[in-house]
Amino acid sequence: MHILGQVIAGNHDLIHKVVDFDPEQDQLLTLDFTAANTELTDEILGNIDQFSAWIDEKLRLDQARYGIGGYNEHRTIYSRSAHFDTGEEPRRLHLGVDIWAPAGTPVYNFYDATVQSFANNNNYGDYGATIILAYDIAGYKFNALYGHLSLASLNNLEEGMQIKAGTKFAELGNKDENGCWPPHLHFQLIEDMQGLKGDYPGVCKFSEREKYLANCPDPELILRSTFF
Template sequence: MKTFEQIIQSNALAIQQIVDFDSTTDQLFPLDFTVTNKELTAEVLGDTDLFSAWVNQKLANNNARYGIGGYNEHRTIYARSAHFDTEEEPRRLHLGVDVWGPVGLPIYTFYDATVHSFANNNNFGDYGATIILGYEIDGLKFQALYGHLSLASLNNLTEGQFIPAGTKIAELGAKEENGFWPPHLHFQIIRDMQGLKGDYPGVCKFSEREKYLANCPDPNLILNCGFGLPSPSKA
């Protein structure tokens, strides 16, 4: 049986862009949210506007259209929210890829899809408006989670609704709609939703890393088909 990676690679020409991007002119800049990034002080992380200004300045300084990265990254930034804390071990390992861009950035489905579920996960540090789409490529079924969207993106959706490849499905939300983060897309692949709807952990305990990474393969496999660039992931 072919692996997820083999199926995506063999269907690369049919996979469309998730965000508007011209690989001949546009640049991506990998953002580091690990403990090695000393610029992200508690003051910056505690104020979403300061955090957003930091991201925007990084992109401007590097002439980049988007910031990107984060799969399998052990991040310190989740300390800003009690949402990621548990009594025995905090959740810090990122299971998706982030695309950092402006509020209102259009988001598209990369392949024919059906609506699995959607919700407003309205906790500080959570996804905010979230859409989960179901896909089937060469017999392989999986879901993709799109988080930190605008609330308007949830309008007129129904579970089971068919959405053709290349259709605009959402826009990036402002902080009041996206869990109080600088605007960005959290894009995550999920093999088994484990009965959940409208939500799935995007960050796990490091002790559960192998289990969650097995269920959430590297989204850069799909993103790179649209970006046409080597993966900037630190995985």
């Protein structure tokens, strides 16, 4: 088990939700964005409104409150943005978990944290409004990146400010402020920020998979405390 899993297991009662969810009533739908999903045509991916409608319809048919998934997933959907195609090898391997839900969905802090940094990464296909929080749980230090937020989520933030566990600190952004994506939260854990602020790769080259996964533990280690 990853050390984070051990830490979370030992502090389970102190871990709060990331989004509102009642495991007794609400449903999750795992969404697949690999080449195995042949429903997602280039036409759908090339039109943000069609892409959003496809996700909404999937959630409606499954009566699911959220779509979820994506960690260590080799995704074809990043071909929609040149942001992921720099260099000889495109970036396609997803390093976080995505939670698909309507714009305005509240995002909560799962444990006491401080603001490491924040930024508006407003390239097409990028994170849009982004907040990175720093955590120390029983001596294990790491960061969590929250991407695709509303621009209003960045208001009144300062580096180093404290955000208590259970606090609503952000909301999901719409397509005009979240990097032009269907509304969702990109939730990624990062041990070493490698000197970066306001940004960290959420998608890497497949050839660098092991290096990045070693630095980015599975966010399900946090999410399973409130989702499963």
